[in-house]
Amino acid sequence: MFPCYAIIVVNCICFGMIAMVVIRSSKSGSGQPNLERAAKAMVAVGAAVGGPWILAAFTIDPIAIPMQYLFIIVAGLQGPLLFLNLVVLQEDVKANSLGLIGIKLPPKKDTSKTERSTVVTNPANEGELKKISCEVEEKEKAMDNSDPNVEDEKECLKNV
Secondary structure (H helix, E strand, O other): OHHHHHHHHHHHHHHHHHHHHHHHHHHOOOOOOOHHHHHHHHHHHHHHHHHHHHHHHOOOHHHHHHHHHHHHHHHHOHHHHHHHHHHHOOHHHHHHHHHHOOOOOOOOOOOOOOOOOOOOOOHHHHHHHHHHHHHHHHHHHHHOOOOOOHHHHHHHHHOO
8 A cells, every 4th residue: 555655745746846837837938827727737647647546545455446446437537527627618729720720719798908999980079079079199208108299189189
């Protein structure tokens, strides 16, 4: 039984190291961590790799033979489980994999960016709308960290 428990300890250490790498990689890039995706990856790896060895720890006399069969079945499912969780259920991986064979998935609508809406109004309010439009353009320039050009602003307001 000692080898089984030693393997469980080594698996726990490896899982901790994998968890650290997954969490660090989820924080890099966009600046905002994707903890949901990191948790999904850690659960998938933990269940697929650690699950069989937990079953192996229960191979004691009265139920040793059934637990050994169960260990073999669950250990054999590690590959398909990892493929399912880390490839099929990941949208970006699935899109890239299908793109390699020429199948394109429809693009997913990005909800993180705000969209401008078009307002239909009567012609009497056109002057007010142009002023608001100039103000919006000025704020957008300020948000882009570019210096707003005063002459462009004056030109915009001249046309109102």
